[in-house]
Amino acid sequence: MGGTETKYVQEAFDTNWIAPLGPNVTGFEQDLETYIGQETYVAALSSGTAAIHLGLILLDVKAGDEVICQSFTFSASANPILYQGALPVFVDSEPETWNICPQSLEEAIKDRLKKGKKPKAIIAVHLYGVPYQVETVRSVADRYGIPILEDSAEALGSTYKGQACGTFGDIGILSFNGNKIITTSGGGAIVTKTKELKDRAVFFSTQSRDNAPHYQHSEIGYNYRMSNICAGIGRGQMEVLDKHVAMRRDMNAFYQSLFSGIESVTVFTVPNADYFSNCWLSAITVDPAKANGRTREDLRLFLEKRDIECRPLWKPMHLQPIFAGNPYYGGNVAETLFDQGLCLPSGSNLTNSDRKRIADAFIDFF
Secondary structure (H helix, E strand, O other), X not given: OOOOHHHHHHHHHHOOOOOOOOHHHHHHHHHHHHHXXXXXXXXXXXXXXXXXXXXXXXXXXOOOOEEEEEOOOOHHHOHHHHHOOOEEEEEXXXXXXXXXXXHHHHHHHHHHHHOOOOOOEEEEEOHHHOOOOHHHHHHHHHHOOOOEEEEOOOOOOOEEOOXXXXXXXXXXXXXXXXXXXXXXXXXXXXXXXXXXXXHHHHHHHEOOXXXXXXXXOOOOOOEOEOOHHXXXXXXXXXXXXXXXXXXXXXXXXXXHXXXXXXXXXXXXXXXXXXXXXXXXXXXXXXXXXXXXXXOHHHHHHHHHHOOOOOEEOOOOHHHOHHHOOOOEEOXXXXXXXXHHEEEOOOOOOOOHHHHHHHHHHHHHHO
């Protein structure tokens, strides 16, 4: 917390604005629109997952449709496809950004077209704060006339060629879950190119109430709007967003320095200067062939005994029990990353003593 969140929350109590509307909701949306720029329109919602779900609805995804999704991601990227009764089609990652592979994406589209199914949308994710290959993925999508739903849940504060993540897709989404770069406790947002699409998202997120003096509903609605209380936390968090990004990037630089002399470890970072990552999570891969046979799981368990929590990278969606049998296109990049990768302590409030304890543990292990 940055210190001013309580001011906005107190204002909500003082003015009796508690419900999912009010000055904080409006103010938070305006803060986000100003921050990410590109003449966007933002609607604050209850979660990033809700934003993906509404994004699919706005893109007219219906039961029986197919949606391409990068496999190497959190399940919240893919679950809303099932909410709509559509079929997730999973695609491998490429090794530079760990995000959706443009070549495998095109292979998937071509094969689905041969089978008589044109995918209705592509969900591309900026994993761990690193932007996907924006221009190449867009080129593939445009070649086949398929819109992109940009999952920027982990990438608020990240940019590609100076443009903010969340603004590259036909529709973008943000997350303010408790573990994100800033938080509203729980929450998310949908980013649109037009006010009409934003208004449509707000309509769906408030139970799709028709314009009538009584409760009338002509379309399915959802209880997805953000509360004025949570939005107040978000307004205070926006004041420290850049500070949090700097702290996360400092942690990533710490790990790059720490592992600079350890051949078996590679720190995940951006491929070139076009990419700017918020370093939401710092991650490494451990090559057992260069670590005398020791694996990332050996390292994780070693650190766990030192009371230092680490976690494997996302288990690819095409390997998850719930998605067994879903179409998958690509090689084994995502599987290798899962086998060899580890997320490291990355919090914005880690101290120098925390860093020393972390460094000592890694030095002891290697």
